[in-house]
Amino acid sequence: MKTNHKKLLPYRHSLAGALLAAREAVMVPIRPMLAGAGVTEQQWRVLRVLDDAGPTDLKTLAESALLFGPSVTRILKDLVERGLVVRQPNPHDGRGAIVSLSTTGRALIEETAAHTIQQLNIYSRKFGDKRLKNLISELQALIAAIE
């Protein structure tokens, strides 16, 4: 039943497949560390984006963290309850809210950052630092080209 009726590449060699497989390979060593810090991958993305950008409205946060609105609602409810994120009304828009990292939240990011940077260094050593930077750059260029 081999594929000889068309030009479709084997899934792992396709663009979508290679991107998914690469992401999976990259995340495998990182996930245990996040679990140890008590955050899921999605919660960590929210915290990271808030650390990057400071106080942010929810829509921007969702886009930046590559999450859907309802997921952000649910994740923030949890992070606020745990005191990692602070939520305030948006002074310029009565409908929306603004969230930012608490001191505890920032501390969590700083702790995990040490680990992720270390992991990145391992990847750099195995794959080549310049090569890795170029790969990231190409990924961003692809995104820009598609949009």
Add this chain to the structure above:
Amino acid sequence: MKTNHKKLLPYRHSLAGALLAAREAVMVPIRPMLAGAGVTEQQWRVLRVLDDAGPTDLKTLAESALLFGPSVTRILKDLVERGLVVRQPNPHDGRGAIVSLSTTGRALIEETAAHTIQQLNIYSRKFGDKRLKNLISELQALIAAIE
């Protein structure tokens, strides 16, 4: 609240972030087509892998399609009910099963393949054919280097 306390890159410039964002950008135009064909992204991965590899046991299928075992169980139940996949006992192992594409399932893959190939061609035109092939090749090299 800018990030100046450590060397963590902004999320979109990080390896994990760039991979996730790139995958998302690539899939956005493809998802509506899959929805039109009546399959989810994960179901489509299962069908694609079966088209690549022919009759396959469930564990291999899960690994190839980047899915967990329980997801494969659930997805196959649906695909078999809809007549896209055929399930047979494994003659060499009484515990397991072997699944393969039905004629209908193969027809679905062939139809959608035309669309995905067309989309790939658009990406090639926008990003460069050689450049795109090289990107995929680098992704695979990264996976190999990490493991």
Add this chain to the structure above:
DNA sequence: ATCATATACTTAACATGTTAAATTATAAAG
């Protein structure tokens, strides 16, 4: 043959993803 262990799933339980509809508030037009 029997016991212990490992393997291939399946089931169950809960978190998250995803879409659509509901809610509340701003904004624009008349």
Add this chain to the structure above:
DNA sequence: CTTTATAATTTAACATGTTAAGTATATGAT
């Protein structure tokens, strides 16, 4: 000032992801 339309979230409903426990079969050692 109302009416209408648009925007920011939340709620609800269901699919899928994810982990852990359960079931049945195979494998290996005594």
